[in-house]
Amino acid sequence: MIAKVDLASIGPVPSQDIQLCFFQCKLNSAGEISILNIDQNCWEVFGINRDDIIADAHNLLALIEYGERELLTGHIYRALNSLTNFEWHGMVATPAGWHKQIKAVGQCSGFENEVLLNGVFADLTILADLRTAVNNNNQFLSQASKLAKIATWEIDLQTGVVKWSDGMSRLHEMQPGGMIDIESAIVFYEASSRLVFKEALDKALTVGEPYHIELQLLTAKGNLIWVRSSGSLMMEKGKPYRLCGVLQDITEQKQIEERNSVIFEQSTDAHLLIDETGIIDCNNAAVQMLRCENKAHLLSCHPAIFSPEYQPDGQKSIDKAKKMDSLAYEKGTHRFEWVHQRMDGKEIFVEVTLNAIAFNQKRVLLVVWHDITQRKKAEEKLKRNESLLSETQALTHSGSWEIDLKTGRNFWSAEAFRIFGLEPVGAGPDTEEFDRMIHPDDREKYINAIKQALKGGLTSNFDLRIILKTGELKYIQAIGKPFYNDQGVATRLYGAIIDITKYKKAEEAILMKQAQLNTFIEVSPAPIAVFDKEMRYIAASDLWKQDYKLERKNIIGVCHYDLFPEASLHWRQIHERGMAGEILSNTEDSFVRKNGRTQWFRWEIRPWFETDKEIGGIIMFTEIITDRKLAEQALIQAKEQAENAASAKTQFLSTMSHEIRTPMNAVIGFTHLLLQNPREDQVEYLKILKFSGENLLVLINDILDFSKIEAGKLEFEHVDFNLKDLVRNIRAAMQQRAIEKGIQLKLLVDEDLPQAVIGDPVRLGQILSNLISNALKFTSVGKVVVSASLVSRNNEYTIVSFEVKDTGIGIPTEKQQAIFESFTQASSDTTRKYGGTGLGLTITKRLLEMQGSAIQLDSEPGKGSTFSFNLQFKNSELQPEALNVIQPPGIQGSLKGIRILLAEDNQINVLLARQFLKQWDVECDVAENGLMAVELAQSNLYDVILMDLQMPEMDGYTAAEQIRNLQPAERFRKLPIIALTASAMLDNKDKAFVVGMNDYISKPFNPDELYRKIAYYSKKSKNSR
Template identity: 45%
Template sequence: MSALERGPFLGFWEVDLVKQPVFSCPEVVALLGYNASEYADGWTFLKLVVDPTELFTLKKSIIQASKTLLAKPFKHNLTLKHKDGSHIYLAVIGRVRTSQTGRIGIDGTFEDITAYKSEKESSRLANQQLASFIHQLPAAIAIIDEQQNYIAASNVWKDHFNLERTDIAGISHYTLFPLTPKIWKQYHRRAMEGENLSMEEDSFLDLYGNMEWMQWEIKPWYQISGTIGGIILSGSKISERHAFIDTIMKAMMTADESTRVKSDFLSVMSHEIRTPLNAILGFINLLLQDPRPDQIEKMSILKFSAKNLLAIINNILDYNKLEVGKIVLDNIDFSLKELLVSIQSSMQPEAESGNIELSLFIDPLIPDYIHADPVRLGQILNNLISNALRFTHAGSVSIRLALNDTDDKQIKVAFEIQDTGIGIAPDQQKAVFEMFTQADASTTRKYGGSGLGLSISQELAGIMGGKIALTSTPGQGSVFSFVLDLDKCLAANPGQSKPETFQPNLNSLRVLIVEDQQINTMVLKNFLGQWNCVCSIAENGKIATEMVGSNDYDLVLMDLQMPEMDGYQAARTIRQFSGDKYCRLPIIALTASAVPSIKGQILDAGMNGVLGKPFEPKELYDLISELTRN
């Protein structure tokens, strides 16, 4: 008997099967509101039993026990009428006994279970109210007991799982769902052991064998005693949402594939365009080393045009990087003044050719060294200044830097590029920052340009924490400005940078050029020859590995895209040769590709560095010097 079933003990009772009296204790009589004299003789107080069936069952148990002499106790509940008309509930427990004289009798105890019966009735009513409440819930919820039988379920639950809107209380969950997978039965068992389970997305078969998707939770519910009485199931069908997400994912995959195809196309095109540009700029640089006086102007214009074409290609690639979120800032310590002076110097020939005054003013309160990305900052300024020069017929372009604020860690610098050019109408000012857009269709025909520079500059400024503003009056000029919070230099004393001297002497360095394009080979041989290098040529990676295996070289310049064996495979093969010299041999990748991830692939293949085509001769010289310590 559980603690919940055991009520207050009242007293003993006894039946002598010879005399057959019933000895009721005064406590029972008092409990019923009577005195002992009113119901003291034998079976008389049993007349107060309300339900004849209960009395019949009790007598039957007494008779059966006396006949079989079973030692196993029996128990019955009796409902008796109190003197005031209310009901009292007793638990009657009896057991056969035999005396030493051989007399047979039955004795037992009375327990008052009125409180328990009232609690049980209250619980029953509460369960009815709970079931009624759950039926109307706007969610799919079901409560089942420890035998997996339903206590209550909401109408939404029944609708979700195609159950008739009838009372399913008392029906086994597994009867309603005979195809319940083993894993679900394990979930139910784990919840019955006290575990809370949930799943954001799961599949199941409905009553008709159709695949559905749902989000669900399974939790135990507890009785007053603290024991687990069963589990609560809740869930919602998300098949429509799942189908929608599936559609979105497919669309995203299609978009990703489209982006990949576009990225691959741009990569291939940039490689194909950069390869001849490398030759053009290479030979221009060679010719400018010792030109005739009448060639200087023509060579300078030719170089400017080639670099302008390269800038357009770079802008297109940057647009692609920005579109897929692959622009990453590379913050280092550098001289802000040197960056601006360098940009001004590179733009000076164009300004002079147009009779335009190009001036630079830097607030003396701005620290010389800062910590930022000089390449991206330079790209923004190059685009803005180049645009200003392009759209200014006469007059001036001024570059101004002012210190707006400062603290221990940062400075706030205002950048301003002002020109006296053609200006931009108010209704066209927003459009100039959009991709592939210029203020007017005639602008492209008259002034050229891809319509990418300002858009990319705005995106880069945003990544750096600023925003480019524009004020302009048609016919009077424009002002482009932006403000950046820049970190102060991390080094305590960065010092002044020393001007670099270009001393083209590589001291008879033995170099293997691995290149399948003859014109690129000619450019490299010319520069390396001027720097006192001894050059050998390999037309592809396979020939290169054979030559490295049978000769001693101080350096390998490796193209990446070649027939027979590409540069990656060739570098890996060389690194696998036995001998320490093949592990230490510097290999520099020369590539016209501009895919952001290519540097990692190059290093993974065992190469020591990479230089993009086209390149400035000094860039190649410095990289060779660094790797060979010349």
């Protein structure tokens, strides 16, 4: 008997009637559940349209909680597959947010070779629904109670009578219709549950508090079940009169919850429940996966917090997580990959499954994280390895291949396709197509290699030529190995191919080059041989074979020491040094042959390299140079003879110069003295004598200068001098001769010409003097014009043009080159009429050429000649007044107070020098040799020493050197010593400066020059004291 229930005590409900929804379903061709028909009550029960459910059963199943959904689909699959009935009870969350308890029962039947399942969904959410259903239709309510395993009971508080429905009897596994008292009913509960029930019952009876509790009950047959017990006190006129209750068998639900709890807690995957507030529960795997201390660290936090700021696709983790949650609520389930960040900072990859379920009367998300970090790493490693393999194959021009021996199909890598000139499409060409690409001459080799590999199970390595579709010929190297199954049968052949076309062509080129090299070496016009590390011959030229008498022997591959066992240790060591990397050579080496003759040769040994660093052997070159050596020795002997002859000539000239200059010094010197106070009848004779002596001196100087030029010993000075004064002084020195001949000697100097320049004033004066002297010599009537003009000037150099123009006899065109040759004049008549050696213009020309200039000549017979040249001077920074300007002759003042030591062994020269020194008021002591000069210098205080170079007992060089070493050093180091000698050779002058002399005056000396130098050096000497 079913009692009435007060619905007001339950509160608001979604419907006043129990909703039943009949449906029909089957399995489609894909093995998935397909709902064929469902009545319109689906909207009342589930809150979704009938068409949406028929279109996709997932739209209905997605509303069911995760674990219960799996049970329902499992029941349906088993029922359809085994033609049995099924029963299911679970929670459903409608799209509107209602959480309902739904009961489903079904029965299978066959129809036109199909298995169909007919069933009904019953909404058993609230007990009030059942009571309404009972009031409306007791029969249907009874059936529904059976479906939901719900039983009712009531206690009449007035009589104490307990009434059970038939469901209560079935639930307690008792015969229906029996009567039971309250105490007997309580005994059915398990001991701990009995206390709970009594306490709830007492509260209901005493204070009217309804209860809803879950208890364990032991049935009459001894089965322990779980029940949900609800009770409420009924009032009438303010007094309790009846206690009504409902008992529902929830054993199956408890088993499901227990199973889900085990799955939830024991799963190695992380399971979490999340709602709008964050994580509301999770299992231990989630705590361990995130490396948290306990579950409390996770609760109320959204999983996105345990993530890096951005996901791999660039989206912010928090934003993307919201999108994923929305999709899961919308679709019911959603699966994707995610990157989480553990508490230790390490990132992990997980596969996330989101399921929208009902939990505690609201929709939440059941989240499952499956750690795929290792899989991701493996995938990444595999991807990286595949990429590396692909790139490596492309770089090395190698490809991989595999042949399925059952089907004959080929499987090629992309690079294998490219090697064969094919597009990488499909698995690979078939066997016949591949065979056609092999060169006809190599097909048998290929087939035999495959057979050999299959026969012996060994790796096969072979070279092939292939012909591409374009006709191009390529070389490949193939390597293959068979794979055997468990039965020992070869099922496939796999391996690699390498494009070796470049290497083959390079090898062919090397062989060709080797052949060319061997041919080149063999026909080389030099004795050359190439050896390996063991000194075995690799190649040798024909001349090598001839020189070493090897023409009739096959020496390639033979050790050099086997052919020449007498090879010395010295030569073996040289070969070893070459093998070590040294380059050795000797331009002149010799050995004595058995016949006693000396054989001369030159040789070179250098290593050759197999690779950049590895030495392969040595290359040796030898050449017999005996004939050349003998010729060189003869040439050296001839050179030495020529040098000896030149030295003898130089010595002869030096001796002759000295011997001539010594008497000339007296002749010219005393002529100067006589001309100072001449008798009238002697003036003309003295002038002739002076002129002749000076001409003779010019001749001697020309010969000496020419000798210096020929010997290459003439050097130029680079000193500051006054250019304008030099030109004027030369003109002044020549003026008397022009007056004597009755011709004009004019000087034209450019106003822009700088006064101070750097150069050799002596050689410039010599050049101008030669040209002016020649012009005066060959001009009888008219004039000689000397000009100096500026050509150009910059910050460093000045170029000056000099010109000497006369109105003399002129020079025929055919003779103009000849006059610059040694000892040559225009004609023999010229020599007889005008005199001279013919060296003046030669010396002038050579002096200009040595300074980078050239003499220019413009002449016409009978009209005169013009000689011109340009000279470059460095600019001088000195002011003209700071230069030691050469004073014109004749300006000689008193030098009183100056004391001089004259070292001279020739009494005539002593007499001459004393006469001039006396005129200048100079006190003079005489030393007849160098030894006496040293003694006098040490014991007396002199302002200047005039030192002859060639004297008895001690020459002037030694004397000067010893004077410099006297004490006190400061005094004798600064004492001026001037060489006064008849030797005018450059070597003597250089030697004088080396031993410490300050200046040099050649005999016969010019009185003006002697005066100036005494005045200059004596002043310096006094200033330094």
